[in-house]
Amino acid sequence: MVVCGDDGLAHRLAAELRGVYGEQVTLVVPPSVRTVRPPVVGRARAASAALLDRWVTAAVSRANGAPGGTERVVEAPELTEAVLAEAGVDRAEALALVYDDDETNIRAALTARRLNPRLRLVLRLYNRRLGQHIEELLDQAAALATGDEDIGADASTTVLSDADTAAPALAATALAGTSKVVQTDGLLLRAVERQPWRGRIADPGLATLALLSPTNSDSAGTDEQGPQLLPDDAAVRAATGRGAVVLEQVSYSGPSLPAGRAVGVVPAFASLFSRRLRWSLAGLVGCVLALAVALTVVTGDHPLYATYETLLDLFAINEPALHQPLGRQILQLLSGLLGLLLLPVLLAAVLEALGTFRSASALRKPPRGLGGHVVLLGLGKIGTRVLTRLHELRIPVVCVEADPEARGVATARRLRVPVILGDVTQEGVLESAKIHRSSALLAVTSADTTNLEAVLYARSVRPDLRVVLRLYDDDFATAVYRTLRAAHPNASTRSRSVTHLAAPSFAGAMMGRQILGAIPVERRVLLFAAVDVGGHPQLEGKTVGEAFRPGAWRVLALDTATEAARQGTSGTGSASGSASGDSDGDVQQSALVWDLHDGYVLKAEDRVVLAATRRGLAELLGRRRREPAGT
Known part of the structure; x- marks a missing residue:
């Protein structure tokens, strides 16, 4: 993995790839990162100085079963073709361009795509519309260079921005109060630790993801070291004195927006006029109808003609009823009087409508009685x-x-x-x-x-x-969090930096479009991925129960959305996934089916969401790892 950047996001992304996914990373940074604030610069300088120590620590961590990879730092003032070649882009699996300048990222992406057509590219762009065009252009260039129209996720281009990746994480943290959250298909899924109750795990939720390390005396002599990822039902039932990590759906318990709420600046017709004005208009309409009926009775004319005569009298554009019956003359006078009363009512209606539109285009104030917001x-x-x-x-x-x-x-x-x-x-x-x-x-x-x-x-x-x-700086955010937690132990406090929130999504995109997120379990990590069943003999034609491999992968849900709907929504990363849904605020219904029966046969056209270990996902996707033997 190659990461190129000039601010804290590059260093955070490299740490995410090494610590969570256990990847080998080459970090390309300017000799003097002037755009980063001093605390981040200090950490970056210290990290470069202690590169050899990190290699040793990472090797020891992998030997002990903990995720971790090596890192190589390349310093270059400009990201030229020679620098990309030195960083090993021609033989890399993925390249992340996270410079603060869109033009720099686009120029480097075009060069990298020429050096390695099958390279997986992740770009940081603020211009979302330009990013869509660049994404299509680079994917088309890769297809032409390789001669394969369907290059798949191994040579894909993903465009992300800080806002799109950090915003869902902030919203999820406000609801769930934890960073162990995965967002997919508009759903918030949280991994929570459950302690045993009467020797068994209470409420397994959607699925039991892992059994935690044994802590009591009953399991002191067990050979199991560390957590047991993706255990089968027999292992869960046999677990005594061990906590578990279970997956559950997060729901908002407070008040929600009313159904059918109007969105936009055009209000409903009933809200244009006040209640009193609507009653006044209804009364005038009733009087007009009564005068029309009376005119029909007096003159014997057709009801439609009588109504027409009444309206002419109402607007004072009819001929005077001279030399006509007394009843007709009285009705004409009453119609004229009603027309005089109609003028102020119409003026009030116009003024109220203008005021309503002006209020609709202005900013709203919090309504009375609002709470739980x-x-x-x-x-x-x-x-x-x-x-x-x-x-x-x-x-x-x-x-x-x-x-x-x-x-x-x-x-x-x-x-x-x-x-x-x-x-x-x-x-x-x-x-x-x-x-x-x-x-x-x-x-x-x-x-x-x-x-x-x-x-x-x-x-x-x-x-x-x-x-x-x-908060901008991660160290400052950690210090604020600890202080607020100490001062208010009974309240939920979360302090996040944008680079901390954005890094997991960029890392997930570098691993491939299938990756939805990652959840740490003690010293190990579980990945969540969306995989097409077709082309995977471990899944295709097998039941959900047969496809489950304990300790490697487990099918969690079936995606029933159409291909067009899938292309309209992007997968989200872990706590900081990319934004999903349109910007118009429409709520998208989830197309994931979680209560899959073990006997359901997976078809080639199916798409499933599964939890997997790093090794299990690499085996399932046929990904060749470049790790030393024995890790």
């Missing part, structure tokens, strides 16, 4: 994606933004999400967002001090509030 601070690049993700999950949100021209304000207006314009550090702003009645606070502004100040103030208002704050 999520308060979102910041509507920048990250905040906008977080808002869209929360709205897709139908979770009520109240946003706080200081800049009325922020990019997320228009999105909030379109989604009809309440927004408070003001500085969050000022008194009364969080109270206007009803922070005392909310379920969680997400502070995702670009200023670390603003996020920290807002969280501290919110904790002073409500000590048990669940908070998630975005």
